[in-house]
Amino acid sequence: MKVAFLDRDGTIINDYPDLEWANVKEPEFFEQSIDSLKEIKNKGYEIIIVTNQYLINDGIISYDDYYLFANKFESILNKNGINILHTYFCPHNNEDNCTCKKPNPGMIKQALTDYPEIELENSFMVGDSQVDIGLAKNFDLKVFGINQESDYSRNIRVGSLADILSFI
Secondary structure, eight states, X not given: OOEEEEOOBTTTBOOOOGGGGGGOOXXXXXXXXXXXXXXXXXXXOEEEEEEEOTTTTTTSSOHXXXXXXXXXXXXXXXXXXXXXXXEEEEOOOGGGOOSSSTTSSHHHHHHHHHOTTOOGGGOEEEESSHHHHHHHHHTTOEEEEETOOOSOTTEEEESSGGGGGGTO
């Protein structure tokens, strides 16, 4: 199974300064995000979201806030014919010393346990930060870094999610 591992905030939808997230109730999709996700699916990729949500442990949002927002996000995608295979999130902050917070490998390791048919050699990562590139590097995955330069040889710098379509 080919998988597109995607960061959520800043990649598919708008990201906000940390303290503003407490007031964000609806996902604001970037222009062309929904069409780009449809095209990724049409090219035979399953979509798995891997997202750091440290604001939970920082007390800025609650688990209920996270799930309500995540359900709205997936509902909008479902209404547009886009099914997300799975969403993995890490609620921990830097002090928690966990193995799941990107760039640590925990979320993709869990995906490989849950879906052993994933073919990493035919999969890729998309994200807007160095932690996304670091996560991809942990698995020697091709990565599309949105406005991100890196010395990682498998990073391809793109301007948006739509820009990856010519590469896959």
